Amino acid sequence: MTGFEEVLALGDDALIAAQRLAQWSARAHEMEEDVALSNIALDQLGAARLLLTYAGELEGAGRDEDALAYLREDREFRNLLLAELPNGDFAVTIAKLLFLSAYQRDRYRQLAGGSDEQLAGIGGKAVKESTYHLEHAALWTLRLGDGTDESHARMQSAVDEIWPYTYEPFEDNDLRPGWLATVEPVLAEATLTRPADGGWAPGGGRAGRHTEHLSYLLAELQVLHRAHAGASW
Amino acid sequence: MSRAYQLAGQVVDPELRVVTIAELGILREVEVDGDRAVATITPTYSGCPAMDVIRTDVAAALRAAGWSDVEVVTRLHPAWTTDWIDSSGRAKLAAAGIAPPGPAGPVPLGLPGRRPSAPACPRCGAAGTEELSRFGSTACKSLWRCPACAEPFEHVKAF
Numbered sequence: 001m002t003g004f005e006e007v008l009a010l011g012d013d014a015l016i017a018a019q020r021l022a023q024w025s026a027r028a029h030e031m032e033e034d035v036a037l038s039n040i041a042l043d044q045l046g047a048a049r050l051l052l053t054y055a056g057e058l059e060g061a062g063r064d065e066d067a068l069a070y071l072r073e074d075r076e077f078r079n080l081l082l083a084e085l086p087n088g089d090f091a092v093t094i095a096k097l098l099f100l101s102a103y104q105r106d107r108y109r110q111l112a113g114g115s116d117e118q119l120a121g122i123g124g125k126a127v128k129e130s131t132y133h134l135e136h137a138a139l140w141t142l143r144l145g146d147g148t149d150e151s152h153a154r155m156q157s158a159v160d161e162i163w164p165y166t167y168e169p170f171e172d173n174d175l176r177p178g179w180l181a182t183v184e185p186v187l188a189e190a191t192l193t194r195p196a197d198g199g200w201a202p203g204g205g206r207a208g209r210h211t212e213h214l215s216y217l218l219a220e221l222q223v224l225h226r227a228h229a230g231a232s233w
Numbered sequence: 234m235s236r237a238y239q240l241a242g243q244v245v246d247p248e249l250r251v252v253t254i255a256e257l258g259i260l261r262e263v264e265v266d267g268d269r270a271v272a273t274i275t276p277t278y279s280g281c282p283a284m285d286v287i288r289t290d291v292a293a294a295l296r297a298a299g300w301s302d303v304e305v306v307t308r309l310h311p312a313w314t315t316d317w318i319d320s321s322g323r324a325k326l327a328a329a330g331i332a333p334p335g336p337a338g339p340v341p342l343g344l345p346g347r348r349p350s351a352p353a354c355p356r357c358g359a360a361g362t363e364e365l366s367r368f369g370s371t372a373c374k375s376l377w378r379c380p381a382c383a384e385p386f387e388h389v390k391a392f
Binding site: 032033035036039040042043044045046047049050112117118120121122124125126128129132135136139 | 278280281282310311312313337365367372376392
C-alpha cells in the first residue's frame with residue numbers, strides 16, 4: 001500500500017493545498033491569521049517536498065521533486081478535489097482546512113506506524129503538524145459558527161458547499177468513521193448542522209480527473225520553472 | 234563527544250540565534266574518517282526554511298576546521314521533537330524572552346484537545362498567560378501575552 005501512486009497522491013494533496021493557502025499571504029483579515037495561514041502553507045510545502053522526493057525514488061525513473069511538481073500536466077496530478085478548490089471566503093478556507101487536515105492527520109499517523117522507515121519519518125513529523133492545522137481550523141470553526149448571525153450563516157454555507165468533497169478521500173480506505181468522529185463534534189459545538197449523507201459526492205482526483213480550478217493553479221505554480229527550464233539561483 | 238561534533242554543534246539556529254543546533258537536538262551525530270566528515274541532522278518542521286541555512290553552516294564549520302570532504306545527511310526517523318531541546322537550550326530561550334516548550338506527549342486522537350497549558354511569562358514569571366495565536370513568526374512558535382506585565386512574548390510550541 002505504500003507504492004509510488006500512494007505517496008504521489010499524498011504529496012500532491014500537500015503541494016496543492018500549500019499553493020492554495022499561500023494565496024492568502026498578505027491578504028488575511030489580521031496579521032496573526034496571515035502568519036498562521038502562511039505557516040500552515042509552509043508546513044504543507046515541506047511535507048510535499050519530502051513526499052514527492054520519496055515518490056520519485058520509489059518510481060525509479062529519475063524524477064525528483066521539481067520534475068514531479070513542475071513538469072506534470074493537470075491530468076497527471078493525483079490530489080483530492082478538496083485540496084484544489086478555490087479559497088472562497090474565509091469560512092470556505094476554514095472548512096476546507098478542517099476537513100483536509102483531519103484526513104491528512106489520520107493518513108500521516110498510519111504512515112508513522114508503518115514498516116517503511118522513510119515514510120514513518122515523514123509521517124511522524126507531518127502528523128504533528130497536521131494536528132496543529134486541525135486545531136487552528138477547529139478554533140475558527142467554533143468562533144465563526146458560534147459567532148454572529150452573519151458568521152454563522154457564512155460558516156454553515158461553507159460547510160454545505162465543501163461537504164460533498166469529503167467522500168473522495170475515503171474511496172480507497174476505511175478512515176471515514178474516525179474522520180467523522182473528529183469533525184462532527186466540532187460542527188456540533190459550533191452550532192452548525194452536519195450535512196446529510198447521500199447527496200452529490202464528486203471524485204476523480206486520484207485518477208487525474210480534476211476541476212478546472214487545478215489547471216489555473218498549476219499554471220501559476222509552474223510558469224517560472226517552465227519559462228526558465230533548468231535555471232537555478 | 235568528538236571535536237567534529239563540538240564544532241558542528243556550535244552552529245546557531247538562524248531563526249533562534251541564541252541556541253545552537255546541538256542544544257536543539259537537530260545535530261544527531263558527526264562521523265569522521267580521515268579527510269571526510271559526515272554530519273547527520275534531523276529537521277524540525279518539514280518546511281522549516283532554516284534547515285537549508287543550517288546545512289550550509291554545518292558544512293562550512295567542518296570545512297573551516299580542516300575536513301575537505303564534508304557531507305550533511307538528513308535523517309527523518311525518528312522525527313524531531315521539542316523534547317530533544319536540552320536544559321541549556323531551554324534556559325537560553327527563556328533568557329531571550331521565548332518561553333520554552335512543555336513536554337510534547339503523544340499526538341491526540343479524535344477531537345483536537347484544548348491545548349495548550351499556558352507557559353509562565355518568560356519576562357516576569359507570572360502564570361495565567363493568554364494565547365494570541367497558535368502560529369507566531371515561525372512555524373515552531375506561538376504568540377502569547379502576559380496580563381501581569383502586559384508584554385507579548387513567543388513560545389516554542391510542544392511538538
